Amino acid sequence: MADDIQALAWTGDGLRLIDQTVLPGRLEHLVVRDTATLVEAIQRLVVRGAPALGVAGAFGVAIAMLEAEREHWPDGERAAAIARIRSARPTAVNLAAGVDRVLPLVGEGTAAVLAEAQALLDEDVRGNRAIGAFGADWILARTGDRPLRVLTHCNAGALATAGWGTALGVVRELHDRNRLELVYADETRPLLQGSRLTAWELQQAGIAYRVQTDGAAAGTILRGLVDVAVIGADRIAANGDTANKIGSVGVALACADAGIPFVVAAPWSTIDLDTPSGAGIPIEERAADEVLTWNGPALAPEGARAHNPAFDVTPARLVTALVTETGVLEVSAGRTPLT
Numbered sequence: 001m002a003d004d005i006q007a008l009a010w011t012g013d014g015l016r017l018i019d020q021t022v023l024p025g026r027l028e029h030l031v032v033r034d035t036a037t038l039v040e041a042i043q044r045l046v047v048r049g050a051p052a053l054g055v056a057g058a059f060g061v062a063i064a065m066l067e068a069e070r071e072h073w074p075d076g077e078r079a080a081a082i083a084r085i086r087s088a089r090p091t092a093v094n095l096a097a098g099v100d101r102v103l104p105l106v107g108e109g110t111a112a113v114l115a116e117a118q119a120l121l122d123e124d125v126r127g128n129r130a131i132g133a134f135g136a137d138w139i140l141a142r143t144g145d146r147p148l149r150v151l152t153h154c155n156a157g158a159l160a161t162a163g164w165g166t167a168l169g170v171v172r173e174l175h176d177r178n179r180l181e182l183v184y185a186d187e188t189r190p191l192l193q194g195s196r197l198t199a200w201e202l203q204q205a206g207i208a209y210r211v212q213t214d215g216a217a218a219g220t221i222l223r224g225l226v227d228v229a230v231i232g233a234d235r236i237a238a239n240g241d242t243a244n245k246i247g248s249v250g251v252a253l254a255c256a257d258a259g260i261p262f263v264v265a266a267p268w269s270t271i272d273l274d275t276p277s278g279a280g281i282p283i284e285e286r287a288a289d290e291v292l293t294w295n296g297p298a299l300a301p302e303g304a305r306a307h308n309p310a311f312d313v314t315p316a317r318l319v320t321a322l323v324t325e326t327g328v329l330e331v332s333a334g335r336t337p338l339t
């Protein structure tokens, strides 16, 4: 049950995270009580996914306040630690937005910051339920009466949010309405969020799925095996250009060619109106080892260099619909500008 998957929770004196690096083999938790551990957990993807990062950022401010008190930090150290959390990963705008949401409350004390962080967490779960319902309504109105085959990329599920999920929220809703036949889960190289995390969530929910290589996605779509693709987002520019896990734009191109909807499911907090277009979205470049090695052994010749962008940008013209907690925007049709 997705209701049981709680990627993050405040324990009273720390932030408990599901350690997503060891799933699906082990379900382990890490309780974070200091900012260095939180920054490391964010960068190592112990906690990941844009909405979950937003919640982690908000609680991270409280962690920095408690640590400053405990360790008798000198002036400026707390602000520097909060800045390190805020910029621990650059692409998901939710991380900075989560920090910024609670910052005005720092003067009121830790309890006020914690209450706001918890409010953000609760809002995210409620918002994801709404995204699921709006997304399912929109898809079913366009795809007719048959059971649907849905493709998703990366993990935009309960693990990537405060609960239920965005793209997987839509999938869960379709399943609950008995309208889902199968999910194609792209494995999502190089860190395999699809085969490790999405497959795990789908299995827990009793949803039929197949894991496929990222390279299989376009062919599966062009063979007519997919009715709709639904993905999450890390940052959506004001013109609708959408940054999401590397490989997303290839899925969008195949959907456009096949004439099936490419649907982005994300909360409003992922929309960054200060960034006019995708060209302004910072794309995280990650370590070469993620591509050139596998669990230690090298996959490429010694001296090989890697190109390892963690995200790509899908142009707005390829985004059929953006589903948020307030409804559906038909982006590529240009009927519903974000501003």
Ligand code: MRU
Pocket (backbone or CB within 6 Å): 045, 048, 049, 050, 051, 092, 153, 154, 155, 156, 157, 160, 161, 165, 166, 167, 193, 231, 232, 233, 234, 244, 245, 246, 310
């Ligand atoms: O590098 P990750 O695993 O944090 O990337 C996550 C994604 O790209 C998700 O699809 C996105 O954040 C949406 S999560 C609801």
